[in-house]
Amino acid sequence: MYATLESQLCSGKDRAMELLEEIASLERRLHLMGMDGDCAYERAISKLYQRMVEERKQQLADLQSSTR
Numbered sequence: 001m002y003a004t005l006e007s008q009l010c011s012g013k014d015r016a017m018e019l020l021e022e023i024a025s026l027e028r029r030l031h032l033m034g035m036d037g038d039c040a041y042e043r044a045i046s047k048l049y050q051r052m053v054e055e056r057k058q059q060l061a062d063l064q065s066s067t068r
Contacts, residue, residue, distance in 0.1 A: 012067045019060040026053045 030049045033042065 012063060016060060016063055019056050019063070023053055023056045023060070026056065 026049050030046065030053070033046055033049070
């Protein structure tokens, strides 16, 4: 069947909460690791986490603009 507007809004809010939790978790990991590691591996992981945070923030922004 077709999803109702109410169920779409609820699922959108659930997805927004998931994204916010992912962002917070990734940012905590970045903080614990430090923003710039001592070796190439640590710097690569740091860049990966930063990119993941930016992707999640963009997904959240897209989700918020689609529910308006």
